[in-house]
C-alpha cells in the first residue's frame with residue numbers, strides 16, 4: 001500500500017522518469033493555486049496530492065498492456081484525474097478528456113497547453129454530445145455509478161476496448177449488480193493508494209442497452 005508522498009513520487013518516476021516528475025510538480029503547484037478559485041479537489045487532499053491524485057491516477061497503467069493503442073477517453077476529468085496525469089506519462093497515446101463544467105474545461109485547456117501536452121485534447125461538453133469514436137481505452141474516476149457509466153459510454157467501445165474504472169469501496173458490489181454478460185466482462189483489482197478501494201478492469205464491447 002502506498003501511503004507516503006515520497007513513495008508515490010518514486011512510483012511515478014519509475015513510470016515516467018524525471019520529465020514526468022517535473023510536469024507533475026508544476027501541476028501540483030498550479031492545482032493548489034487554482035483550488036482557491038474553484039473547488040477542483042477536496043481541500044484535505046491538497047497535502048497528499050502525489051498519493052491521492054497522481055499515483056491514484058498513474059496506477060491505472062498497471063492494468064493496461066503497454067502495446068494498447070488509443071484514443072484513451074477519460075470521462076468527467078474534472079481537475080484532470082486521471083486524464084492529465086496519464087497524458088503526461090504516456091505521450092505516445094492520444095488522450096481525449098471529456099468535461100462539461102466550463103471553469104474546469106478552461107483549467108484543463110490551460111494546463112494541457114502550459115505542460116505542452118500535444119497528445120491531449122479537451123472535449124468541453126457533456127459526454128452525451130461527444131461524437132462517437134472507437135476508444136482503445138476508457139477511464140473514469142468518480143464519474144457515475146458503474147451501470148450508468150457503461151450505458152453512457154457503450155457507443156465508444158469495441159471488442160478490444162480496455163476499461164479502467166477506479167470505483168472506491170463499492171467496486172465489487174457494482175460489478176455484481178451488472179447484467180450477466182457484463183458482470184463476467186469485468187473484475188476488480190485492488191487499489192495501491194487506498195486499501196479499501198477497487199479498480200474495475202475489463203475488456204470488450206458494452207451494449208448500449210443491457
Ligand SMILES: C[S@@+](CC[C@H](N)C(=O)[O-])C[C@H]1O[C@@H](n2cnc3c(N)ncnc32)[C@H](O)[C@@H]1O
Nearest residue numbers: 076077078081098099100101125126127141142
Ligand atoms: C466528481 S467529479 C470527478 C472528477 C475527476 N475525475 C476526479 O476524480 O477528480 C465528476 C466530474 O464529471 C463531470 N461530469 C459529470 N457528468 C458529466 C457528463 N455527462 N459529461 C461530461 N462531464 C460530466 C463533472 O463536471 C465533474 O467535473
